[in-house]
Amino acid sequence: MRGSSPLVNLASVTVPLALVGALIxxxxxxxxxxxxxxxxxxxxxxxxxxLKPDAAVLAGRSxxxxxxxxxxxxxxxxxxxxxxKALQPDKQHIVIVPDxxxxxxxLMDVMDAVRPHFPLQTVQPxx
Numbered sequence: 001m002r003g004s005s006p007l008v009n010l011a012s013v014t015v016p017l018a019l020v021g022a023l024i025x026x027x028x029x030x031x032x033x034x035x036x037x038x039x040x041x042x043x044x045x046x047x048x049x050x051l052k053p054d055a056a057v058l059a060g061r062s063x064x065x066x067x068x069x070x071x072x073x074x075x076x077x078x079x080x081x082x083x084x085k086a087l088q089p090d091k092q093h094i095v096i097v098p099d100x101x102x103x104x105x106x107l108m109d110v111m112d113a114v115r116p117h118f119p120l121q122t123v124q125p126x127x
Contacts, residue, residue, distance in 0.1 A: 009038045010052060015072075019121075023030045023044060027084060036105060038041050039081060039110055046093075046095060047059060047084065047093070047094040047095065047118065048094070048096075049094055049095070049096045049097070049110070049114065050097045050099075050126070051072070051096065051097065051098040051102045051106070051107065051110060052099045053101040053102060054100070056073075056077055056110065058074050058077065058080050058081070058084070059080070059081065059084060061080055063076045063077055063080070071105070071109055072105045072106060072109065072110055074109060074110070074113045077110065077113055077114075078113055078117075081113070081114060081118070083106065084117075085117045085118070091118070092105040092119055093119075093120040093121070093122070094117075094118035094120070094121055094122075095120055095122045095123075095124055096110065096111065096122070096123050096124070097116065097124050098123065098124070098125060098126060099126045100125070100126060107123070111123075
C-alpha cells in the first residue's frame with residue numbers, strides 16, 4: 001500500500017483551511033452596538049385603518065360613519081390622511097382592516113380615497 005488514502009489527503013487539506021476560516025470569521029465579528037431609542041414622534045410605525053360598521057379608525061382617530069346611507073365620511077378621512085402624510089412624507093404603505101360587516105362598495109370607496117396618499121395598501125380582514 002503506497003501513500004495515504006484519498007480521505008486522509010482530503011482531511012489534511014480541508015482541516016487547516018477550516019481553522020483559518022474560523023479564525024478570520026471570529027476576528028471579523030464585532031460587538032453589538034447600543035442604539036439609543038428614538039423619541040416617539042406621535043406617528044405610529046405602521047399605519048392601520050380599521051373599518052368598522054359605524055366608524056373608521058385611523059391612528060387612534062375615530063370618524064363616524066352612517067354606512068347604511070352615505071358610507072364613510074371620505075372628506076374627514078382624506079383630511080386625516082393628508083395630516084399623517086405630512087408627518088411622514090416617505091411612508092407609502094397602509095394596512096386596511098375591514099370588519100366583516102363593511103360592504104365591498106364602502107371598502108372600494110375607502111381604498112380609492114387612500115390611494116393618492118398611500119399607494120401601497122394591504123387589506124387584512126378582521127378576524
